[in-house]
Amino acid sequence: MFWKFDLHTTSHIDTLLEKEDVTLTEVMDEDDVLQECKAQNHKLVDFLLRPQCMEDLVTFITQEPSTDVEEKVKYKYPNISCELLTSDVSQINDRLGEDEKLLMKLYGFLQNEPPLNPLLASFFSKVLSILIGRKPEQIVDFLRKREDFVDLMIKHIGTSAIMDLLLRMLTCIEPQQLRQDVLNWLNEEKVIQRLVDMVQPSQDEDRHSNASQSLCEIIRLSRDQMFQVQGCSEPDPLLATLEKQETVEQLLSNIFDKEKNESAIVSVIQILLTLFETRRPAFEGHMECPPGMSHPSFSVNHSILEAVRPRLKDFHQLLLEPPKRNVMKTTWGVLDPPVGNTRLNVVRLVASLLQSNTHSINTELINLNTLGVILDMYFKYIWNNFLHIQVEICTAMILAMPPAPTDTQPDTDQEHARESILIKHLFQKCQFIQRIMDAWSSNEKEQVEGGRRRGYMGHLTRIANSIVHNCDKGPNGPQIQQLISELPAEDIEKWEAFISGQLADTNKRNTVDLVNTHHIHSPSDDEVDFKDSGFHQDSSLQQAFSDYQMQQMTSNFIEQFVLILHDWICCLNITEKIQQFEDAGSDEEDIWDEKDVTFAPEAQRRPSSGSTDSEESTDSEEEDVKRDPFEASNPSTDDRMEVDAGWCARALQVLPEAGWSASPASASNSETGWADFSNFTPVSPKDPLRCNSPVAMETSIETMDPLGVNAPMQPEAEEEKACCEQRSITETVINGSMKETVSLTVDAKTETAVFKSSGQQNTTQACKTSFYSRSG
Known part of the structure; x- marks a missing residue:
């Protein structure tokens, strides 16, 4: 050791x-x-x-x-x-x-x-x-x-x-x-104020980025600490300073009252986005708050919104005139100007402002037509998926959110009488429905002419589905239906045709069946289902299919039956090993070694593998010679294997009677080591089966055709019924005081084969195996 x-x-x-x-x-x-x-x-x-x-x-x-x-x-x-x-x-x-x-x-x-x-x-x-x-x-x-x-x-x-x-x-x-x-x-x-001063055009990009990241982390850490430490008496002073209106105004002044600098602008927008962060609910069709939480707990500080609202016109101008950028050549063409990080972050800021659902912010965005500019960018930059997902978020929130309360009507009791000004602006001013259908038709026309599918079509499909969903089930459904009904008759007709035609077809193609409910007819996993194929189902083709299936079933039946017997013999041999281990006691002899078994001349009987727990077992293990348990039968070498081959042969006697031949297996017995079954011939139900084993057996045998295929017609009704239903083989093996009955019963109606082994020591082994269980 x-x-x-x-x-x-x-x-x-x-x-x-x-x-x-x-x-x-x-x-x-x-x-x-x-x-x-x-x-x-x-x-x-x-x-x-x-x-x-x-x-x-x-x-x-x-x-x-x-x-x-x-x-x-x-x-x-x-x-x-x-x-x-x-x-x-x-x-x-x-x-x-x-x-x-x-x-x-x-x-x-x-x-x-x-x-x-x-x-x-x-x-x-x-x-x-x-x-x-x-x-x-x-x-x-x-x-x-x-x-x-x-x-x-x-x-x-x-x-x-x-x-x-x-x-x-x-x-x-x-x-x-x-x-x-x-x-x-x-x-x-004044660490907050000093960090804010670092985010201005006069500083380098490293200071912009690190100062912005520091402020963002302070906001997140402070808010997480507030949620984790319940009942904290003192508020976080750094967070309180950051959320003050004058602090946010100073941030915005740094980027708008001086020269335009993309690094500084993006850094300030990152800070604002962090301030606007709430525990964002899902917007798939409707807005929800997490369980146990209310909207006020996740609302944006009013002072931040008041600081941003006067600067919305400056953000809108950034969408129209972003900081100068060089022309960008791409594999799809020249972008002049490209979207740029500035405009992309402005669109993200607009999406966060829309989530706050504040009436004053919504009104300002409508007056500036910011949503119209964002939609123009969506359809212009057809390959910028970063932009597309932000526009999809904006439209989904507008369609799903309830109308924002106003200062004159804060009570929600009259919510049913209020309408969303954003939805009205989107459908009327921005011509939302018409632009979706025009973009779809233009894309299909390009594809017909050999062009590629536009990059925003997946997002456009989701936007169209969001309109349909909220029109039927959303909180703004009546308003959306009313706005669609006010469209020109031609547009209404096109929209309805688009929903039932192009959009429905696209949704069907995008739907993937995760479970195949097709009924399996064949016992083989590799069988091809011809019934659902595209071939014409004439009579000759159907007959060919039937012949093919019968060949497959026949081949599979023989293979599975032989495998069943193979497993059963393995089970018997393993049981013998276990019994030898139990009976070994303190004997130092290796019980797992293969030994030749010799029986008394007056009672040469093969001991039952299923009942080797008898204390009177007289097995004699003289030689330590290991053998293949499935070696071909040879009377001079291994009597025990000959006994196995004998009862296996009688079990397979049912195959020729049913119209199947065991000759393929017997032809290759010398190569595979299996017992030779080639000498077996079909017998009539009334003829007794003869054991090929040289060991004398006390055997009672009763045979029947398992499927009733080749059985002759019997005049007696009982014999005809029995012939069609089942055939059975019963074998009794005696070894000294040991007696065991091994039986094989084949039922054609239930397509099952039952092996049973019962001995004197009350040991019973039964194996019920469906003909097709291995392939099903």
């Missing part, structure tokens, strides 16, 4: 640390230094805790490596130093978190001029983050004493590792009160 060998090897580090003049770099050069440190090797930890070693470790991750060092090993020691300091060894955390000199050396990295080395910044952020998690009180107290900490964080916000560190301070401080103190401290330092 493994404990017999001394597999424990002493680390080379232990030997190295015994040297008096060993250096830190020598230890760091060892391959297993990190594993030994995480395993808290006492010698190694004590060595690393030396003041000079700790100082050198911090120096490695805060100072640029020398330019003379080879490039491939330039950051080797800084990387190993970071891993050692963040190995989560309590002694190292304590020393680093409580030694202010080491913290000041670590903090000095932030005082470098931007841009910071991104790799060293990641090392610095990782070390300080684990200290915030393990020593929150000490680290927060240290950072609050540094007056320039927030300034330095904002200064280096363009470095992603510094942004991660800022977010870590909001998420990894465990005591709730300490976290609240940190939030209040950062809010007092």
